[in-house]
Amino acid sequence: MSPTARTVPTTSTTACAGRRAAGGRDWLERAEEALTAAGRRRGEARRAVLELLNNQACALTAIEIEDALRTQRRVSRASVYRILEELEELGLVQRVETGQAMVRYERVADQHEHHHHLVCGGCGVVMPFSDEGLERAISSLSERVPLTVSEHEIVLRGECRDCAA
Secondary structure (H helix, E strand, C coil): CCCCCEECCCCCCCCCCCCCCCCCHHHHHHHHHHHHHCCCCCCHHHHHHHHHHHCCCCCEEHHHHHHHHHCCCCCCHHHHHHHHHHHHHCCCEEEEECCCCCEEEEECCCHHHCCEEEEECCCCCEEEEECHHHHHHHHHHHHHCCCCCCCCCCEEEECCHHHHC
């Protein structure tokens, strides 16, 4: 990893963790407005999922969302999937494919929150990272290929320090 790359170690063995979302209330307010405009009714389960996603810096599986909410409120897995589907349809969350046979979801963030993912093949930990040099290289590549790159996602796989030891 280059000297400008930033990664945040995590203690979670499955979830992307380590840094909190920088977008704060902006995403939460935008999500609530979009759901209202789409005619979706407010509910306790939806609010709990929105608040959880708002406070996450990285992608979670539906099962991880359900587990995280179990301590606060009872939210069924079916409700979590339904809410995630609604949020995805409205462009508020995106699927993140990390190659672990489970789909992860994270909120669609502002450009300044853009990050990629490091995935450990040993323990399954997923860590966010960002790298200004990588972003410049992708921007430069966009100028040389017959495609204007509008979005991109990088997933690097390997072994974390603990698994490699």
